[in-house]
Structures are given as structure tokens and as C-alpha cells.
């Protein structure tokens with residue numbers, strides 16, 4: 127290891143920055159965040175440094191650098207644009223046993239600034255020992271997306287309990303076990319929801335052993351299939367669940383991302399396949415949560431768009447079960463984007479209606495007169511089986527027979543297929559191409575834009591994932 131990572135407390139400690147320009151200013155900002163007592167030495171200073179000095183946040187010495195400036199300094203940073211000055215600073219600092227950083231000159235550094243993921247008080251420092259700072263920065267960006275924002279407040283909260291826990295458990299192993307239990311408990315999701323008082327209350331209960339394990343249900347939208355369309359929150363909750371209750375619609379790649387040791391329960395929901403009755407699913411969610419489990423109820427697309435998420439949440443609310451709802455990218459948004467079909471377009475469609483081909487009650491008909499109006503897009507979910515009915519109702523109510531239609535099968539997935547046709551040939555096209563579920567029908571003038579806007583290569587413009595197979599009927 128070329129550099130030992132340590133976190134130093136610089137609170138009110140003297141640090142010297144040699145330089146008066148933008149680079150010195152940047153270093154100065156980082157040092158001020160750590161509340162260091164910063165002195166800068168340079169023949170002249172940029173305006174922002176002068177303002178910082180006026181606010182008495184830094185001390186400026188208008189002079190060329192000399193050895194006397196190093197007296198009593200803990201750290202020194204050489205941030206000038208003159209190599210000879212930087213080299214002199216490094217040499218004298220080394221000779222005086224003061225840690226030195228020379229900006230952009232790693233061989234002369236006895237300490238370096240890492241890339242930082244800041245979730246105060248949690249701080250993650252990444253370094254490539256000066257070899258590949260851009261790579262280190264990219265790693266930091268990756269970590270930024272993976273580490274939830276609530277980690278900081280969580281660390282702050284548990285920090286308040288450290289001495290109480292130490293007093294309650296004398297042995298280190300017992301204390302560790304207690305903290306493991308806390309980080310597996312609802313305290314974490316209460317903090318995540320911003321309910322710090324509830325989290326604190328639960329920690330008190332856990333400490334006094336009066337806490338009953340409280341379960342929780344996360345109703346999570348998984349999007350249409352491409353795992354990269356998951357939200358960060360969905361991913362985080364999938365990885366913290368004890369049990370995952372899922373539908374067929376959730377793609378295999380997404381199921382690969384759930385916590386490895388979680389119990390998996392499939393409740394079906396696919397035309398022609400055995401499905402658990404909705405009432406049974408509702409009961410299961412309540413029962414699992416009442417056992418103190420963290421249940422991830424994961425659904426394709428968005429849970430509140432033809433996902434029966436509303437019904438499930440109603441039952442959870444009736445039973446006083448805690449829950450979180452995480453939206454997902456609905457099929458209409460995902461399929462249209464990956465097929466290069468804008469759902470609205472100033473020239474072609476001023477409105478969009480989401481429609482189901484599958485109504486709950488027999489005879490519960492849609493408002494076909496409204497749906498048949500031109501210059502609007504219909505995104506029809508679960509419309510494959512009922513396509514002859516949809517086609518005939520729209521035509522009967524006046525939608526033009528030549529209205530363009532796109533059928534997107536397995537939208538956003540590796541096996542996405544887009545077939546374009548017209549309203550008058552909709553049902554025949556579905557039969558001819560043997561379209562299978564899941565498929566979304568996009569009816570309206572915008573569907574014609576697929577030919578123009580869909581990307582058939584491996585471009586990232588439409589999809590870095592799906593490579594659409596397209597047919598025109």
C-alpha cells in the first residue's frame with residue numbers, strides 16, 4: 127500500500143496553502159469544510175480568496191513563499207502554477223517533517239486528497255494512489271448512486287445511542303449483535319422515510335427489550351423489464367427485504383438483483399397461467415408483515431398503473447401495516463421510448479390515454495366515443511386477447527381505419543419486438559405475428575414515427591439494452 131488511508135481531525139489546526147488562484151481556492155474550500163485554520167501565501171490572490179479573508183475564514187500573506195511560512199503548520203499544500211515553487215515547497219516541507227501535497231504532482235506528495243463520497247458523518251475516501259484519478263472519480267460516482275442519502279442521518283442517530291448501548295452490553299460481541307439487529311430492523315426504513323422520532327423511539331424500545339418486531343411492505347415498481355430502468359430506491363429496498371413477493375411480469379434479470387438470501391414467492395398473474403388470487407396475495411402480505419418481516423412486493427411497471435397496487439395498499443392500511451410505495455417506469459413510457467415512439471407530439475397527439483383491454487367486471491365498457499377521437503394516443507395494456515373488440519369499437523366510433531398502430535412485445539427487454547400496422551389490420555396482425563404477452567398497443571398517429579425514430583443498431587440513444595426486432599405488417 128503506497129498511502130495509508132487515515133481520517134485526520136483538522137478542526138482549528140494550522141494548514142498552509144501556497145498559491146492564490148483557483149486551484150488554491152478549491153483546496154481551501156475542502157480544508158474549510160474540515161474546519162482547518164487556513165493560511166495562504168502568494169504574491170497575489172483571486173477575488174474569492176480576498177472575500178474569504180474579509181469574512182475572516184482564511185488568513186492571507188501577500189508574499190513569495192519561504193521556509194519561515196512553514197513554522198507550526200501541520201500540513202502544507204503547494205498549489206501554484208510554477209513548478210519550481212511547488213518543488214521548493216515540497217522539499218522544505220519534507221525536510222521539516224510536515225506532510226505535503228503538491229497539486230497534480232503525485233511523486234512529490236507525502237499525502238494525497240482522495241475522491242470522497244460524503245454522507246456526513248459517513249465518509250468514503252477512494253484513492254488510486256495518484257495513478258488514475260479519473261478512474262477513482264468514476265468509482266466515486268458509482269458509489270454515490272449506490273449509497274443511500276439516509277445513511278448519514280442513520281449514523282448520526284445510532285451515534286447518540288453508543289454510550290447507552292455500551293452501558294447496557296458489557297461484552298463487545300453482545301454490542302455487535304445488538305447493532306446488527308438494529309441495522310436489520312425497521313429503524314433503517316423509518317430513517318429512510320425521514321421519521322427520525324419514530325426511529326429513535328424504536329431504538330429505545332429495542333434497547334429496553336420491549337420492542338416487538340415490526341414488519342413492513344415495500345410496494346415496488348420494477349419497470350417493464352430492463353434492469354437498468356429500476357430506480358435506486360427500488361434496488362435498495364429489494365436488497366433489504368426478507369421476503370420478495372413477485373409477479374411473472376418482473377423480468378429474470380431484475381429478480382437476479384434481489385437479496386440473495388430472501389425468500390421468493392411467485393404469485394403469478396399471467397394470462398393462461400395459474401395465479402394466486404388477489405385476496406390471497408393481500409392476506410399473505412399482511413401475514414408476513416405481522417411476522418415482523420420486511421416484504422418487498424415487486425410488480426412489473428408501476429404498481430399504481432394496472433398493477434393492483436392500490437388494492438394491496440388499501441388492505442395494508444386497513445391492517446395498520448407500515449408500507450412504502452416506490453413508483454416504477456410504466457410499460458407505456460418504457461415501450462414507447464425503446465420503440466422510438468413519442469407518446470405525445472405537437473404535430474400528431476395532444477393527449478395520451480392509458481387504457482386496459484381487460485375490465486374487472488363484465489359489461490364495464492370503456493368510453494369508446496372519447497377513445498376514438500383523433501390526435502390522441504392510446505396506450506392499451508392487456509389488449510392482445512381483446513384486440514378484435516378494441517379494433518371494432520374504435521372503428522365503429524369513428525377512428526380512421528388507417529390510424530397507425532405499434533405493437534410492442536417484451537418492451538425494453540433483450541427480446542423486444544415491435545410490429546407496426548394500422549387499426550383496421552390490428553387483430554389480424556396480432557394473429558399473423560403470434561404476438562404474446564406482455565405486449566402493449568400504441569394506437570395513434572405517433573406510432574408511425576417508429577420507422578423514423580427507432581434505433582436499430584446498438585446505440586444508447588434508444589436502448590443500450592434492447593435491440594428491437596421490427597416488422598411492418
Ligand SMILES: C[S@@+](CC[C@H](N)C(=O)[O-])C[C@H]1O[C@@H](n2cnc3c(N)ncnc32)[C@H](O)[C@@H]1O
Pocket residue numbers: 350351375425426427428429430431432433455456457458461506507508509534535536537538539563564565566567
Ligand atoms: C397487469 S398490466 C401491468 C402494468 C404495469 N403495472 C405497468 O405499469 O406497466 C400488464 C400489461 O402491461 C403491459 N406490459 C407490461 N410490461 C410490458 C413489457 N415489457 N412490454 C410490453 N408490454 C408490457 C402489457 O400490456 C401487459 O399485458
